[in-house]
Amino acid sequence: MSLKIASLIRWLYDKRKKDGTMRNLADSLAWKSFDELHKGFTPDPRNVRLGLVSDGFQPFANSQNSYSIWLVILIPYNLPPELCIR
Numbered sequence: 001m002s003l004k005i006a007s008l009i010r011w012l013y014d015k016r017k018k019d020g021t022m023r024n025l026a027d028s029l030a031w032k033s034f035d036e037l038h039k040g041f042t043p044d045p046r047n048v049r050l051g052l053v054s055d056g057f058q059p060f061a062n063s064q065n066s067y068s069i070w071l072v073i074l075i076p077y078n079l080p081p082e083l084c085i086r
Contacts, residue, residue: 006046011080013045025051025077051075 007014012026025031035042053073058066075084 008080008083009048009076009078010045012049012078015080024081047078049077051077 012024016024016026018027020027022028041047051074053075054070056068056070058068077084
């Protein structure tokens with residue numbers, strides 16, 4: 001949508017150091033395995049990789065009502081590390 005966001009999304013391909021040291025999730029064996037399995041997805045640096053985290057809990061444990069709440073967080077891993085952790 002904007003040039004600023006587009007350049008940030010390309011950070012993983014353009015500015016990440018590739019010297020064999022584990023500095024980012026993209027340096028992990030799981031990431032490399034995904035790249036090998038999905039060769040049609042990985043060459044385009046504009047493809048967004050998302051991490052999904054969810055956790056459920058019951059806010060009213062002492063109540064007779066059985067309500068549960070699920071927190072869902074999506075993390076875009078293409079962004080620079082300082083933006084991923086915000």
